[in-house]
Amino acid sequence: MTSSSFILKGCIAFSEGSKSIVTYRGGYVVCVDGICKGAFSEFPKRYENLPLVDCKNQLIIPGMTDLHVHAPQYTFRGIGMDEELLEWLSKYTFPEEAKYSDLSYARKAYGYFAEDLRRCFTTRAVVFATLHNEATVELMDQLDKTGVITYVGKVNMDRNGGVGLEEESAEASLQATLEWLEQIQGKYTNTMPILTPRFIPSCSDELMKGLGKLSAEKGLRIQSHLSENQSEIAWVKELVPSSTSYANAYEIFDTMGTAELPTIMAHCVYSDEEEMAILKKHGAYIAHCADSNMNLASGIAPIRKFLDAGINIGLGTDVAAGSSMNMIKTMLISLQASKMYYRLVDADVKPLSFEEMFYLATMGGGSYFGKVGSFKDGYEFDAVVIDDSKMYSMRDMSVRERIERMVYNDADAFITDKYVKGNKIYSSAE
């Protein structure tokens, strides 16, 4: 047994599926060599030789997966929020990302991102960098050290990037991608590369096709954006006139992925039956980014429909259009969004239950990384220990009530310890 074998005792909550949350008060969750051996209401005697960490009355939940976050946007989160997508990109985002040509700028800014990622509820993340190779390697170096498990993408964009944020040609962009992959080959424990065409308006047909080919050849996954905003969708239709939908445009370029190499598509606010069928057929993941979609007035994605259709789905903070990396705040806003979709758009599309939202934040997104996001036997041991004792109550709350309260009011939920694959990567006692 290595040092990543132990038992945590405390108030445990986790999903086994989307419909219910399993809870134990004063329960036990077992980690052996970084793998969860299950959660138990009684002390599991067969593991009695393992060290026991008594978390007392604290909450113990699986770590969360952030399926969509832009690292270089982190330090300007929360401003420019009166704009919509395309204006926000050109006024705020692209000029900021252009600064990452400067490695010393990137080193400092990514330091803020990496440290805050280490401290938040997220144990797995799928990250956009910028188009700059040096800065992207710097980000990967820093993220690898945090212990959070990540996919990171050097961004591809050979058109419409504006001053200082455009690669010279499809060929140059593909060449830079190959160089980046070579540079990081075998370098990391926790960090993996992912191909990252920003979105179709940023990538020529030739570049898209090249990335689709590269994905298949090298066995690399892809992440991008899909159907976030109506102006964007109209633009894509102009740019790829032969496509029957935005999702079909990705399909045309062989970038929609496969069940083995699933593509992540952020947003899908306006994805209709055709797009849903395409996403499902390819085993793609939807990164639902409700905070971002509200902030940029994009709209609300019909996640109940996606769930019911059996499409893979998880949550994304989408910093900086989302203004926080806090996944429990993202859960709250996603719950409110699903309630408003039901109330304002379609009364036949019921809001997500709290159970379903907790599932999305943990197992839903986690499944992109394999057996991740639950305390079921055999899952990788990602866990967050939370002190909510400053949130005074007059009643003896159940564990289920306490995790709901934490999500609806994140202000008084403090992370004490965070584990990834059984390794403690953050402690408030540091």
Next chain:
Amino acid sequence: MTSSSFILKGCIAFSEGSKSIVTYRGGYVVCVDGICKGAFSEFPKRYENLPLVDCKNQLIIPGMTDLHVHAPQYTFRGIGMDEELLEWLSKYTFPEEAKYSDLSYARKAYGYFAEDLRRCFTTRAVVFATLHNEATVELMDQLDKTGVITYVGKVNMDRNGGVGLEEESAEASLQATLEWLEQIQGKYTNTMPILTPRFIPSCSDELMKGLGKLSAEKGLRIQSHLSENQSEIAWVKELVPSSTSYANAYEIFDTMGTAELPTIMAHCVYSDEEEMAILKKHGAYIAHCADSNMNLASGIAPIRKFLDAGINIGLGTDVAAGSSMNMIKTMLISLQASKMYYRLVDADVKPLSFEEMFYLATMGGGSYFGKVGSFKDGYEFDAVVIDDSKMYSMRDMSVRERIERMVYNDADAFITDKYVKGNKIYSSAE
């Protein structure tokens, strides 16, 4: 000059009207005997004898007004959020409020509420208690000591309250109200009574009429709820069949108030042209409670329409249907709500700008208390000093950008000092 005369130096932001925010970096704001003498970019020499408090690079903004909050619901905030209004009231709220017949229970629970109110961005609040006189006086005793300026209402409800939360008759409810008013007569510096018929489903016609009469006779203001949820509205139509609208029902009972004694109506999610005309005619205030309205899937109030129509409006947290007393979180959710109303309901109703939302949280609601919510000359000096230095950035942000960032990401904005009428009522250094 008393001790409540001083100058604060720092990064100042305040509204003068709804369309713009005045900011000074390294500016000065002057308080003389609890009254603001204005904000200045240069040191105001005529006040050179006043003590200067250098808040360095911290933000200094006016205190905020919470126009609608339920004190007895505070300690169960954040649970039961998968329900809609009427179910939530009967399953969670009414059973909880019934417990306030026990004074020792109330004392402890109101202690949590009062202390957290003292520590948050709110400097003025309009508060629902329960129907219990003793507990309501206990709440007022505690609130008076905090220094936050409040209106507090003993709740009237003589029907549909369920077990333990219903007064025996209209007469008994009115009699209890008179006794309550007598008990607190002349007792407080910071706390004032307000008549509080819960909402029409809770109050018989006779009780409503009696409260309308009492308001006029004693010069007392009224607060209640209006048009929050469609099932509620249908119920009111049954209960007051002669009314042309829910607002008209309040009008029939003379409880809609006057410009001198403005009534506060929480919610107004479904207020149409007729209700808007009634609210405006009476000089009533709308307490916009977006967090609550999303949580209970009630809908989104068209606050742009209310603003444009010149109806008085401010923000309410509506704890516990709203899950936090944090006004800057309420601002964020209200901004997101106004963006979704625009996107999903009516594209002719533009989202509120950040400037407009800041105005609502400060001056909009503050005007209910008189000259409150601004640093204009002559305003009562309510201020919050905020340390946002832990929110690292790569750019030299303007004061305007910093307050927007604080609202979109409240996690890293820490209150250092809070002043009400020039008295410091909270300091993080305590």
